[in-house]
Amino acid sequence: xxxxxxxLGSVGRGVAEMIATKNPGIAITGIADSKSGxxxxxxxxxxxxxxxxKRTGVCGDRSIGAIxxxxxxxxxxLVEVTxxxxxxxxxxxxxxxxxxxxxxxxxxxxKGPIALxxxxxxxxxxxxxxxxxxxATVGGAIPIMHALEDGLLGNEIIAIxxxxxxxxxxxxxxxxxxxLTYEQALMEAREMGYAEAxxxxxxxxxxxxxxxxxxxxxxxxxxxxxxxxxxTGIDLLTPDALRLAExxxxxxxxxxEAIPGKxxxxxxxxxIEKSHPLVVEGTLNALTLETDMAKEITLIGKGxxxxxxxxxxxxxxxxxxxxxxxxx
Amino acid sequence: xxxSILVDKVVRVQVSMKLEMKDSPGQLVAALKPISDVGxxxxxxxxxxxxxxSHHMLNVQIVLALPEGRLxxxxxxxxxxxxxxxxxxxxxxxxxxxxxxxxxxxxxxxxDTVDRIDSTGFAEVCEISMSMPAINERSTSRVTIKATNRAxxxxxxxxxxxxxxxxxxxxxxxxxEIA
Numbered sequence: 001x002x003x004x005x006x007x008l009g010s011v012g013r014g015v016a017e018m019i020a021t022k023n024p025g026i027a028i029t030g031i032a033d034s035k036s037g038x039x040x041x042x043x044x045x046x047x048x049x050x051x052x053x054k055r056t057g058v059c060g061d062r063s064i065g066a067i068x069x070x071x072x073x074x075x076x077x078l079v080e081v082t083x084x085x086x087x088x089x090x091x092x093x094x095x096x097x098x099x100x101x102x103x104x105x106x107x108x109x110x111k112g113p114i115a116l117x118x119x120x121x122x123x124x125x126x127x128x129x130x131x132x133x134x135x136a137t138v139g140g141a142i143p144i145m146h147a148l149e150d151g152l153l154g155n156e157i158i159a160i161x162x163x164x165x166x167x168x169x170x171x172x173x174x175x176x177x178x179x180l181t182y183e184q185a186l187m188e189a190r191e192m193g194y195a196e197a198x199x200x201x202x203x204x205x206x207x208x209x210x211x212x213x214x215x216x217x218x219x220x221x222x223x224x225x226x227x228x229x230x231x232t233g234i235d236l237l238t239p240d241a242l243r244l245a246e247x248x249x250x251x252x253x254x255x256x257e258a259i260p261g262k263x264x265x266x267x268x269x270x271x272i273e274k275s276h277p278l279v280v281e282g283t284l285n286a287l288t289l290e291t292d293m294a295k296e297i298t299l300i301g302k303g304x305x306x307x308x309x310x311x312x313x314x315x316x317x318x319x320x321x322x323x324x325x326x327x328x
Numbered sequence: 329x330x331x332s333i334l335v336d337k338v339v340r341v342q343v344s345m346k347l348e349m350k351d352s353p354g355q356l357v358a359a360l361k362p363i364s365d366v367g368x369x370x371x372x373x374x375x376x377x378x379x380x381x382s383h384h385m386l387n388v389q390i391v392l393a394l395p396e397g398r399l400x401x402x403x404x405x406x407x408x409x410x411x412x413x414x415x416x417x418x419x420x421x422x423x424x425x426x427x428x429x430x431x432x433x434x435x436x437x438x439x440d441t442v443d444r445i446d447s448t449g450f451a452e453v454c455e456i457s458m459s460m461p462a463i464n465e466r467s468t469s470r471v472t473i474k475a476t477n478r479a480x481x482x483x484x485x486x487x488x489x490x491x492x493x494x495x496x497x498x499x500x501x502x503x504x505e506i507a
Contacts, residue, residue, distance in 0.1 A: 161503070236498050240459040240468035241428050247457070248426055248470065255503055270503040271428060278503070 001321045002043070003107075004030035004073045006066045006095055007081035008059050011109050011136070013050065014306030015079060015313050020046040026317055030073035034082075037064035041074040066091070070098050077105040077317055080113075081136075086201065086210060086226075089116040100124045100132065105324065107316040109136035109309055115210045115226065118217045131320050136312035138211045139164060139285045140303040143315065147289070147299065148219060155291035157219045159259040164211040166283030166303040167195045167202035168234050168254040172269075173281050176242045176251050182235060194283055204233035205254060205267040212256040212267060220260055232268040245271055251279060342371070342476075343399065344391045346415040347406070351386040359388070362405035368394030372423075372477040387414075391476060423481045424454075426472045427488065431497035433458070433467045442471075444491050451475035451484035 003026050005012055012033075019026050027043035033053065038044060038060030053059040070078060078099035082092050089112035096106050096113050100121065108114065113121060114134045125132035135145045139162070148157070163169050167189055174185040186203070189195035201207050209229040216224040234254050245251050248271075255270045255278065272279055277298040280286045285303030290296055302308040349355050363370055371391040394402065399416075406413060433441070442453045455472040473488075475481040485501065492499035 232498070236430060236466075237500075238430055238461075238466060238468045240461070241430055241500065244428060244457055244459065244468060244470040250426075250502075252428075252500060253503075257503075269498075269500050271426060271500055272503040276503070 001025060001077065001317070002027050002029045002075040003077045003079050003317060004028065004032075004069050004075045005079045005081065006032050006069065007083070007110075008033040008053055009081070009083065010306045011081040011309045011313070012079075013053075014308075014310035015081065016046050016050055018307060018310045018314060020050075022314075024314060024318060025321070026314075029075050030069035031059050032064070032066035032069045033059045036060045036062045037066060037069045039064065039069055039073045066095060067098060070095055070104075071102075075104060077107055077320055079313060079317065080106060080108040080110055081313065082110055084111045084210075086112055086115070086206065089113045093117050093121070096121055096132070097124065100128055100130060103128045103130055105131045105133075105320045107131075107133045107136075107313055107320070109134070109313055111137045111207075111210045111214065114217075115213045118214070119223060131324060133316035133319065134214070135316045136309050137214055139287055139299070140166075140301065140305065141308040141311045142285055142287060142299045142301040142303070143312070144215070144287055144299060145218065146315065146319070147297070152289065152291060152294060152297070155293050157289055157291050158261065159257065159290040160212075160215055160219070160287065161255055161257045161278060161290075162208075162212070162215075162287040163253055163278055163280055163285055164256050164287070164303070165202055165205070165208040165254060166285060167199065168205070168208070169280065169285070169303075170194050170283045171203070172234060172237075172242070172252055172254065175237065175239055176246065179239050179243065181239055182237055203235045205231050205256075206233075208254060208256045209267045212258055212265065216258045216260075216265060219258075222260065224265060228265050230264075230266040230268070234269050237269060249274055253279060341396050341399070342391065342393045344389065344417050345413060346417075347388045347390065348385050348412040348414055349388070349410065351384045356386065356388065359406065359409050359411045360390070362402055362409065363390075363392055363394070365405060366394055366398040366402045368392045368398065368402065423475045423477060424472060425475075425481055425485070425502055426470060427485070427502065428468065428470050428500040429492065429497050430468045430500070431466050431492075431495065433469055433497065434460070436495035436497065438469075441488075441491055441495070441497075444487055445473060445484055448480075448484060448487065450480040 029041055030039045036058040049059050080095050092110045093113045099106050114137050170189050171185040174180050209231050213224050216222050250271050251274050252269050253272050256267045258265050278286045286300045288298045349359050374389040446452045454474045458469040460467040475484050
């Protein structure tokens, strides 16, 4: 199976390294970063490309762009792992559209296109009879999409609750454990590399809300948008709030919840019993699905990280190989 | 204002009862039937099936409203059904939930905030723990609310949500009901 890789940041590098090391039968025939690209129809030497990128800061020829790789390389699946643009979804939407139009499968970790243009892109994939998969967009390594489409087949999903942002979860864990203020915990999260220089996107709950939109649209086809989410972040929490919660054997977690039957689409800090399965520590993510037959299912795992995210992406690529075998 | 108001002329009283009965099929329905026989209605039923009870008894706590003067009648009917009445009380607010409020709680008149819940008649604030780091800084409080039943609790929380919004307070609600 042949894949092209667009994006060579932390996630792209993780995918490339794992394909090179584990050799799961995937040849990479094209790679593009933000400044350059390289194409080789019988498969690139991944280790050499990563070495070049490390040494020079670019992976290939500056005259080759991402769209050239998508248009000209020989491949079955586009692996799109550029950074999320939550406002426009671009340039990733354009890349995905171009690949789908060429009847290529698409695997992405990019939340922008899936949150903003899911209906258009999935319709385009359907028309062209190819797959559009995005396991890595929600919950990092947690196989939530696989669980929904395979493991829970036949179940009606009544509600979902999740801890979907590792940065917020780390901050809340540290505020509770050490009595830190929000500012101190945020500073620590930055030092650990868990928070961006501008943490707005995480701490205001926007990242969790985008993931909730993706889940709601996947499960219920509801056409939900970011503006439909009732959103409260964690940036106004006080150390006293966590202490008072603790006195009642509770803690506070940023919970994303969707309950269509009650018209609830909400991301907000919530009081929650410490023994509750959604109370996970540090940067972990957790998701509870409430279904009619299976009742409650909770999945817990690493919500971010280079290799952890690669797990979700490689899983999607191999899923396509197994399910579209004769064509891929 | 025009329009008619239906007035329930019968004075109704609200009571809570703790009942014990045999844990066998149909027993609970049989036990609850006398309530409607005396013209009462059930507001809330809470089961307590004791996991290590060796004598297969079911404990049920109920809240009901019934016409004044019918209580003795009900007690007699329940006894006929073989139901043991452990306690009859006026403690009618069985649902309890705890929230946290953060913001300028004193400047925004905390007693008014509490009053908006208490004045409903179906819910009340039963406990407040408060922490004020310094004057002009945001304070934090843990507020426990009691209500008659789930629907009243949801209504009380909706009021609190509205008040918090008006007063720019951050309201942290529980994820699940903590009874």
